[in-house]
Amino acid sequence: MNLSLPTSLLNLAKTILLFLPTLVFGQQNLTTPQVSQAATVTQQVGLSTITITYHSPLANGRKILGELVPYDAVWRAGANENTTIELSTDCKVEGKSLPAGKYGLHMIPKQNEWTIIFSKNSAAWGSFFYKDSEDALRVTVKAQTAPAQNWLSYSFADPKAESAVVQLHWDQFMVPFKVTFDVPEIAYQSMSKELTGLGGFFWQGYNQGAQYLYRNKIHMDQASQWADKSIEIQKTFPNLQLKAKMLDAKGNKEMAANLRTESLTLGDEAQINAYGYELIAAKNYAEANQIFAMNVKKFPNSWNAYDSLGEAQIEQGNKKDGLANYKKALSKAPDAQKSRIEGIIKHIEAK
Helix, strand or coil: CCCCCCHHHHHHHHHHHHHHHHHHHHHHHCCCCCCCEEEEEEEEECCEEEEEEEEECECCCCCCECCCECCCCCECCCCCCCEEEEECCCEEECCEEECCEEEEEEEECCCCCEEEEEECCCCCCCCCCCCHHHEEEEEEECCEEEEEEEEEEEEEECCCCCEEEEEEEEEEEEEEEEEECCHHHHHHHHHHHHCCCHHHHCHHHHHHHHHHHHHHCCCHHHHHHHHHHHHHHCCCHHHHHHHHHHHHHCCCHHHHHHHHHHHHHHCCHHHHHHHHHHHHHCCCHHHHHHHHHHHHHHCCCCHHHHHHHHHHHHHCCCHHHHHHHHHHHHHHCCHHHHHHHHHHHHHHHHC
């Protein structure tokens, strides 16, 4: 009997034996949980984002400052690889400029103050390969005492329209630093790019951009150009009203008045009503009264138009006409509004 194996099986056996050491060795590279777990935190400020990626070591009863984390030595501000901070746009850290980008985040603890380091090298392993020649920025801050916390964490505090405070918290200390963005300028740059896309074919985008610049008092020449472009594409109540405000601010009262008059022929009931309330807010009650009266004439079936006209007349001390218009509003109002208007009428009549 021939007990020899076929050639194909012999070749397979040789292959398995050849790679067996590699297969066994490869098992040592399986992924296992890390003692210091990975974490990421992100905060948006305006159109900008701050993202911090780090590994969180545990204190577990060890003395941190002065021993595990020595004073006067560069520390990776976390565990394992670089702690990194990524800024989507240019910003200021503690009042000092820092370009957009991803940075290695290091710190130097001291008794009275800490140095925060933003390194251009964000791919190093911890601070072992840190070089001060790669610094993008250094700032100094005061550490604070904090409630005991076993794990190291990063968080954001005191979020505002233009800034947020980054906080490192571990053991019984906290290290804060403030990041500030020029939000209006960043928004302007973003809008400028968007208006080279699909938004650049429609009046709304130019009007929105012009409104933003005018409200924030930046790039006023560009605001005027965008307003003109919006009107060129299509005349509307909003863009004519905005251009009128711009002309008023420059002292061109006559042209501003003409544009306002034209805008009122294009406005819907809600837009004209809102304009009337703008006039009330400016304490221009007589003109507000005229606008609301015009709105009633233009939209005679609108309960809200009568309601607003009545309010303006009462503000002017015209109780008779104001009461009459509130009663007209009541006769046209939906059920959800009737009790409110009835209360106003009773209050007026009781005076």
